Amino acid sequence: MRLGGRLQAAIEVLTDIETRHRPVPDALKDWGLSHRFAGSGDRAAISNLVHDALRMKLSHAYVMDGDGPADLAIATLLRQWGVSPEDLVATLDGDKFAPEIPSAEHLSACLARDLSAAPAYIRADIPDWLTGAFEQAFGADWEAEAQALTERAPLDLRANTLVTDRAQVLAAFADQGAEPTRLAPHGVRIPAGQGPQRQIAATSEVSFARGWFEIQDEGSQLAASLAGAAPGETVLDYCAGGGGKSLAFAAMMENAGSIHAYDADRRRLAPMVERIRRAGAEIIDIRERVADLAGLEGQMDRVLIDAPCSGTGTWRRRPDAKWRLSAKNLADRTADQDKVLDAAAAYVRPGGELAYVTCSLMPEENTDRTKAFLQRHPEFETISLKQRWRSVVADPEAPVPYATANLGLLMSPHRTGSDGFYFMAFRRKL
Numbered sequence: 559m560r561l562g563g564r565l566q567a568a569i570e571v572l573t574d575i576e577t578r579h580r581p582v583p584d585a586l587k588d589w590g591l592s593h594r595f596a597g598s599g600d601r602a603a604i605s606n607l608v609h610d611a612l613r614m615k616l617s618h619a620y621v622m623d624g625d626g627p628a629d630l631a632i633a634t635l636l637r638q639w640g641v642s643p644e645d646l647v648a649t650l651d652g653d654k655f656a657p658e659i660p661s662a663e664h665l666s667a668c669l670a671r672d673l674s675a676a677p678a679y680i681r682a683d684i685p686d687w688l689t690g691a692f693e694q695a696f697g698a699d700w701e702a703e704a705q706a707l708t709e710r711a712p713l714d715l716r717a718n719t720l721v722t723d724r725a726q727v728l729a730a731f732a733d734q735g736a737e738p739t740r741l742a743p744h745g746v747r748i749p750a751g752q753g754p755q756r757q758i759a760a761t762s763e764v765s766f767a768r769g770w771f772e773i774q775d776e777g778s779q780l781a782a783s784l785a786g787a788a789p790g791e792t793v794l795d796y797c798a799g800g801g802g803k804s805l806a807f808a809a810m811m812e813n814a815g816s817i818h819a820y821d822a823d824r825r826r827l828a829p830m831v832e833r834i835r836r837a838g839a840e841i842i843d844i845r846e847r848v849a850d851l852a853g854l855e856g857q858m859d860r861v862l863i864d865a866p867c868s869g870t871g872t873w874r875r876r877p878d879a880k881w882r883l884s885a886k887n888l889a890d891r892t893a894d895q896d897k898v899l900d901a902a903a904a905y906v907r908p909g910g911e912l913a914y915v916t917c918s919l920m921p922e923e924n925t926d927r928t929k930a931f932l933q934r935h936p937e938f939e940t941i942s943l944k945q946r947w948r949s950v951v952a953d954p955e956a957p958v959p960y961a962t963a964n965l966g967l968l969m970s971p972h973r974t975g976s977d978g979f980y981f982m983a984f985r986r987k988l
């Protein structure tokens with residue numbers, strides 16, 4: 559397919575998403591099923607166009623003076639892919655699969671529109687109602703942080719030190735431009751592609767089948783490191799899901815000690831069986847029901863809550879979620895978070911630690927939950943995280959997360975170059 563056909567396809571997918579409220583992967587899949595001639599390069603280019611368009615939906619609509627799917631898709635080519643109006647018009651000229659597009663003069667006028675006159679939430683490409691939360695989380699940096707969420711995310715891998723080391727994983731992906739992550743000690747970063755470029759399917763590699771690495775954002779790797787599991791300890795991963803944090807703990811603990819992995823939705827635990835095998839993790843014990851945790855109350859050295867959350871810190875990867883979040887979703891999540899904190903706290907031994915993690919940037923899900931927990935649970939005290947951050951991140955020049963006095967650390971795309979992650983730790987008083 560040429561650019562015109564890809565552009566037309568992106569417009570059709572965006573229309574489907576808009577009119578039928580379809581999730582992005584479903585709309586892309588449907589399009590693929592009804593256009594079987596499209597090759598994998600075409601599919602990747604169309605998917606990139608759709609995702610990029612959604613990342614900057616508001617500012618695109620502002621400069622184009624229209625928010626239809628064609629406005630968004632054309633603006634994506636001009637503003638994110640660096641195609642000039644003249645080249646776009648010339649490339650699409652005579653292509654019978656291309657959509658109608660405005661003249662190069664009109665498109666140039668759109669590109670020249672002064673965004674600094676737009677309301678801040680439009681420049682920042684976030685829903686208007688979330689401006690206050692961003693300001694509260696990031697102060698003067700809030701707009702830069704919101705804009706950083708409009709970029710494509712890199713692919714981060716965590717070298718599995720039970721099987722190999724970072725140097726070997728770096729070598730395996732040298733042809734992809736892999737670099738060591740700056741902050742996470744075992745991370746490898748493969749930069750995001752540009753324009754139509756496809757991102758490597760790392761899980762199809764032999765090195766993946768050999769258990770050399772897991773796909774894990776640098777922020778998530780750092781959250782696991784900050785939780786600080788050490789060899790010989792007993793750990794409960796209370797919201798274990800597919801086991802990303804449990805696997806990181808098994809490596810940190812050098813397969814010595816025990817990790818109990820529980821999740822309220824036991825179907826989410828299923829992929830962990832294969833992941834454990836591949837990673838050579840020997841100390842993870844999957845507990846499918848809350849009743850299976852009986853006897854662990856007051857016993858654990860560490861309990862991790864990787865809490866259900868709004869996922870606002872992962873908007874680079876799921877840009878449609880940005881426009882779907884509602885005040886009700888947020889209120890539901892904060893209620894879940896209080897519930898999980900209360901339930902998981904019961905398993906921490908006196909002197910043991912409770913770590914609370916979200917992939918959200920919203921103060922309601924982060925510092926507010928921490929404050930409320932401390933009020934409900936005077937048997938816990940806060941742990942100072944400054945020193946711990948330094949012990950996890952070797953480079954003293956490296957950027958540090960946002961920190962609210964004793965109320966946790968907030969990593970973010972602009973500041974730490976990771977997804978947004980909040981980390982807080984409490985100690986149960988002796």
Ligand SMILES: C[S@@+](CC[C@H](N)C(=O)[O-])C[C@H]1O[C@@H](n2cnc3c(N)ncnc32)[C@H](O)[C@@H]1O
Pocket residue numbers: 796797798799800801802803804820821822823826864865866867894897898
């Ligand atoms: C952010 S995900 C966990 C991701 C996982 N830790 C990882 O690293 O791959 C949050 C998980 O919390 C689980 N969850 C939600 N409510 C829960 C509850 N009340 N008790 C335990 N787990 C819960 C969800 O099923 C979901 O799998």
